[in-house]
Amino acid sequence: MYETDKKERPQSASGGLGGSAIIARGAGKAYRMYDKPVHRLWDLILPGGPRGREFWAVRDVYLDIPQGATVGIIGENGAGKSTLLKLLTGITRPTVGEVETNGRIASLLELGAGFHPEFSGRENIRLNCSILGMTEEETEERFQKIIEFSELAEFIDRPVKTYSSGMHVRLGFSVATTVDPDILIIDEALSVGDEHFKGKCINRLNEFQEQGKTTLFVSHDMGSIKTMCKHVVLMHEGRVLEQGTAENVADEYLKRAHARGNEKLSAVNRTVDAYPRWGSGEVRTGEVELLGPGGERTNVFQPGSPFTARVHWEASGDCEEPVFGLGVYRSDGTYVNGSNHFWRREPIVLESVRAGSKGYVEMAFETLPLLQGAYYLTVFVYDHSKAAPTPIDHREHAAVFEVMDANHMQHGMLFLPTKWSVSVEGADTRSSDA
Amino acid sequence: MNRVVQNLLSSRRLLRDFVARDLQARYVGSSLGFFWSVVYPVINLAVYMFVFQYVMKATWRPDQGAQEVVMLMLVGIVSWSAFAETLGRGTNILVDNANLIGKLTFPTEILPAYVTVSALVNMLIALPIVLGALVWAMFFPQDDPALVARMAEAGNPGIVLGAAVLWLPLLLLLQAIFTAGVAYFLATFNLFWRDTFHVIGVATMVWMFITPIFYPPEAFVRPPFDFGWMLEINPMHWLIDMYRSALTKNAMPDPVMLAKFAGATAVTFFLGATFFDRQRDRFADLL
Numbered sequence: 001m002y003e004t005d006k007k008e009r010p011q012s013a014s015g016g017l018g019g020s021a022i023i024a025r026g027a028g029k030a031y032r033m034y035d036k037p038v039h040r041l042w043d044l045i046l047p048g049g050p051r052g053r054e055f056w057a058v059r060d061v062y063l064d065i066p067q068g069a070t071v072g073i074i075g076e077n078g079a080g081k082s083t084l085l086k087l088l089t090g091i092t093r094p095t096v097g098e099v100e101t102n103g104r105i106a107s108l109l110e111l112g113a114g115f116h117p118e119f120s121g122r123e124n125i126r127l128n129c130s131i132l133g134m135t136e137e138e139t140e141e142r143f144q145k146i147i148e149f150s151e152l153a154e155f156i157d158r159p160v161k162t163y164s165s166g167m168h169v170r171l172g173f174s175v176a177t178t179v180d181p182d183i184l185i186i187d188e189a190l191s192v193g194d195e196h197f198k199g200k201c202i203n204r205l206n207e208f209q210e211q212g213k214t215t216l217f218v219s220h221d222m223g224s225i226k227t228m229c230k231h232v233v234l235m236h237e238g239r240v241l242e243q244g245t246a247e248n249v250a251d252e253y254l255k256r257a258h259a260r261g262n263e264k265l266s267a268v269n270r271t272v273d274a275y276p277r278w279g280s281g282e283v284r285t286g287e288v289e290l291l292g293p294g295g296e297r298t299n300v301f302q303p304g305s306p307f308t309a310r311v312h313w314e315a316s317g318d319c320e321e322p323v324f325g326l327g328v329y330r331s332d333g334t335y336v337n338g339s340n341h342f343w344r345r346e347p348i349v350l351e352s353v354r355a356g357s358k359g360y361v362e363m364a365f366e367t368l369p370l371l372q373g374a375y376y377l378t379v380f381v382y383d384h385s386k387a388a389p390t391p392i393d394h395r396e397h398a399a400v401f402e403v404m405d406a407n408h409m410q411h412g413m414l415f416l417p418t419k420w421s422v423s424v425e426g427a428d429t430r431s432s433d434a
Numbered sequence: 435m436n437r438v439v440q441n442l443l444s445s446r447r448l449l450r451d452f453v454a455r456d457l458q459a460r461y462v463g464s465s466l467g468f469f470w471s472v473v474y475p476v477i478n479l480a481v482y483m484f485v486f487q488y489v490m491k492a493t494w495r496p497d498q499g500a501q502e503v504v505m506l507m508l509v510g511i512v513s514w515s516a517f518a519e520t521l522g523r524g525t526n527i528l529v530d531n532a533n534l535i536g537k538l539t540f541p542t543e544i545l546p547a548y549v550t551v552s553a554l555v556n557m558l559i560a561l562p563i564v565l566g567a568l569v570w571a572m573f574f575p576q577d578d579p580a581l582v583a584r585m586a587e588a589g590n591p592g593i594v595l596g597a598a599v600l601w602l603p604l605l606l607l608l609q610a611i612f613t614a615g616v617a618y619f620l621a622t623f624n625l626f627w628r629d630t631f632h633v634i635g636v637a638t639m640v641w642m643f644i645t646p647i648f649y650p651p652e653a654f655v656r657p658p659f660d661f662g663w664m665l666e667i668n669p670m671h672w673l674i675d676m677y678r679s680a681l682t683k684n685a686m687p688d689p690v691m692l693a694k695f696a697g698a699t700a701v702t703f704f705l706g707a708t709f710f711d712r713q714r715d716r717f718a719d720l721l
Contacts, residue, residue, distance in 0.1 A: 041627040086718060090539050092719055107538065107539070113538055114534045118459060131534065131538060
């Protein structure tokens with residue numbers, strides 16, 4: 001790899017835009033799985049092979065990535081994204097087909113790969129630069145920049161083993177992106193590090209784009225893919241399922257994610273009984289149905305879409321003034337909202353409930369104000385006839401749902417109906433209500 | 435094989451950096467630091483002299499004093515240590531650097547090469563101490579009259595250090611290439627069969643004991659047994675014999691042994707580097 005890189009480097013540097021940075025023609029990668037490790041050896045020295053089973057991690061990949069493009073690769077775990085990256089970086093060779101690259105590649109498959117824990121940051125920078133193929137002069141020239149970018153100046157003479165994982169990644173990112181590659185390949189690399197450093201990384205990637213460099217970006221996160229990339233490749237079970245503009249492919253991805261998320265969450269919802277539940281038990285809640293825009297059952301919602309939670313209940317004893325309520329929590333335990341049908345300007349009062357009666361209660365949003373993330377519901381029934389409400393049936397984690405956001409127009413937890421206006425002196429003020 | 439040599443030549447700087455890091459890594463955090471590289475051979479020398487010269491009074495032939503024998507052992511062990519160290523570390527070197535091979539593109543031939551060079555650098559640090567001991571043995575030989583008489587009778591001048599020392603660079607170079615060839619082969623083979631690493635641990639020990647380091651080569655032929663053929667197929671014996679000629683007898687290495695070792699070196703390196711080069715595309719998959 002390195003040989004060809006060096007040879008082709010001047011050509012690509014002067015070649016500018018227009019050419020292809022990466023071409024894959026029917027590339028596929030098969031791994032051989034052996035029942036016993038020693039079979040690998042038999043295959044090497046004995047005739048009568050090959051033994052073991054073939055496993056195709058990636059196959060039939062056709063790509064033509066023009067120089068200067070920023071391309072996102074998405075797909076669920078095990079879709080072959082990482083293998084594809086290894087093929088494109090030349091770390092491993094395709095079993096069939098071919099992969100052609102033009103220009104020096106910096107791969108951020110693992111930031112700080114090859115750092116030696118006992119050595120100082122300074123020494124590790126030197127060796128890493130050397131491993132990445134920089135000359136001594138290049139290293140010298142960029143040394144200061146690397147340290148500055150990593151913001152680790154005061155730690156640079158301490159052994160890397162004393163660094164936090166965030167610092168480790170910062171140093172790795174600084175080195176890898178300072179080598180001045182023509183093609184930058186990033187595998188989930190930005191998922192670590194604090195917001196401040198993430199911002200710096202994104203700025204640097206933007207600089208790369210402006211300089212007409214090619215960037216390949218692998219992520220699960222549709223949001224960052226959509227903000228960074230115009231072109232997206234969707235991988236599924238080792239094949240390229242779809243490639244095209246970010247909007248089109250992202251929609252396809254979300255559709256699949258919805259289907260998969262529903263499957264997964266339904267399974268989770270069947271096992272939520274493991275969570276704490278308490279109360280006197282005259283009324284017990286049963287199934288919690290989550291209903292989407294058309295009234296169909298789903299566990300995956302989009303921000304702004306209609307949302308209904310329907311809680312079925314059954315009474316085994318008599319009880320006065322039971323009140324049903326729902327608590328919404330984010331997966332990390334943040335209490336988002338709690339409400340019930342009694343504490344309202346127009347309360348609903350159930351005077352009494354007799355043993356054997358049943359029914360359901362519904363809590364609905366016309367437009368779900370939650371943003372991307374996983375959430376769960378806690379369902380409760382309290383007796384409000386006493387001086388202080390007492391629990392009849394309190395059920396934590398009664399249902400789980402996920403909010404997926406294709407558009408990422410707002411960040412955070414809640415969608416807020418913001419209004420914006422922008423004024424420039426001497427010009428009309430422009431405003432936007434939505 | 436060509437590609438291995440070319441890449442090694444074009445990545446000299448990386449090789450140097452790896453060797454430097456490796457040497458530093460041994461002593462990083464220790465207070466004596468690099469000085470340990472000197473301490474080890476000195477202690478070694480002292481122990482051999484104490485055990486073989488004073489306690490066991492080892493003699494190989496009637497006309498050889500224990501002092502001379504210790505010097506012969508010392509020359510042998512210095513060369514053997516560098517070889518054995520490379521085998522031990524080199525076999526696992528690709529596995530140990532899986533994170534580099536699986537995540538980066540860089541000239542992998544550096545890895546077995548740096549282990550070889552690093553061991554050789556350690557040998558170079560020990561060599562002046564060995565040479566110092568040889569000079570001492572040359573100017574202060576054992577003065578036991580009976581021994582001196584036997585030596586005169588047999589025409590054994592004792593330890594003689596002279597111009598033949600100039601053979602040293604060539605021998606070191608051959609040793610480096612030979613060792614690297616073995617390391618390339620073992621490092622690659624170990625990816626197919628991880629037991630190699632353990633086999634090599636045992637094999638190196640066996641190999642050491644069937645190489646005349648602590649006993650004279652003549653001991654292989656003691657009628658009715660004749661294990662002389664073992665010497666005929668053991669390149670490390672040829673190498674050590676040549677070191678002994680050049681360093682203790684001021685004599686040119688035996689031309690036959692030189693030719694045989696040069697041949698073995700060429701074949702070993704060719705096979706090792708070719709095997710390595712053929713399989714390199716699969717390294718990331720095999721790890």
